[in-house]
Amino acid sequence: MLRTKCVVWTAAYLRPRTFSSSMSGESRKSDKVTITKLRKMKSISVVTAYDAPSAACADAAGIDACLVGDSVGMTMLGYSDTIPVTLADMIHHCRAVARGSQRCLRIGDLPFGSYEPSPQKAIESSLRMMQDGLADAVKLEGGRAYAPHISLLTEAGIPVVGHIGLTPQRYKQLGGLRAQGTTSESARSLLDDAHALEKARCSAIVIEAVPSSVASYITSQLGIPTIGIGSGNGCTGQVLVWHDMLGWNHHVPRFVKKYAEMADIAVDALKRYRKEVQQGEFPDNSLHTYAMKSESEEAVWREYTESLDSKASQQ
Secondary structure, three states: OEEEEEEEEOOHHHOEEEEEEEEOHHHOHHHOOOHHHHHHOOOEEEEEOOOHHHHHHHHHOOOOEEEEOOOHHHHOOOOOOOOOOOHHHHHHHHHHHHHHOOOOEEEEEOOOOOOOOOHHHHHHHHHHHHHOOOOOEEEOOEOHHHHHHHHHHHHOOOOEEEEEEOOHHHHHHHOOOOOOOOOHHHHHHHHHHHHHHHHOOOOEEEEEOOOHHHHHHHHHOOOOOEEEEOOOOOOOEEEEOHHHHOOOOOOOOOOOOOOOOHHHHHHHHHHHHHHHHHOOOOOOOOOOOOOOOOOOHHHHHHHHHHHHHHHHHHO
């Protein structure tokens, strides 16, 4: 078994700390997931990541792709939705993920307002995501209306992941975060959207909050992978939000499976820390502090005091 290292950045001295985990060879840098490899995969695991530590953990776990989502607005920046997230925000977080990951394919979300006005605007924003954000691919929301944008991006050599179904950037127009494709007419419209995105040379398509039967049928009609979120197990792959699946958020969508309760663990640790500080149990000077290199601490302070007394008497 290969021993791989997951890098975790600590506050102390701003140096990375590493811990090892037993992994198979898929986590090596030489096994970097490319957009070409992704298109050939039969089962794709995707998780959102917003910083270097989360990206490093995704790498160590053998996750295939990190989606640097505009959900960073809610999970990290304290917004109530994705609308306020800027291109500068996304570039900042993409660069952080790039510093933490070696294997995962890095997909950067194009935020609200960064691509809708025109295909040219889309390419300008995407070039920044690739050059400044170090993304391997970009993702944008919308169906066939954005096929011209995607065609221009792919012609410029920019890999694109599409996104249909529930598109959170348009939730106000949709009347809320509602499931899509629940009627025969809307289901057929989603299939038309998917075909248009594939024709525009999307590398994959995220399908969000769509009935599993609809998502499965759309997947069966495409030659490119689909990444489901709340759309059943008939998609080629799945994506979950880091904070949802690890229990940092207590209220999550019904389609989320929690694999840990990290918020409870963190609160418990902080309570124990506070208690130990209050009771004088932390820090333990025998474990958590440093020793002087001098042969005698008492002599050091005696000499210091004598030097001060000498200076005072001379004045």
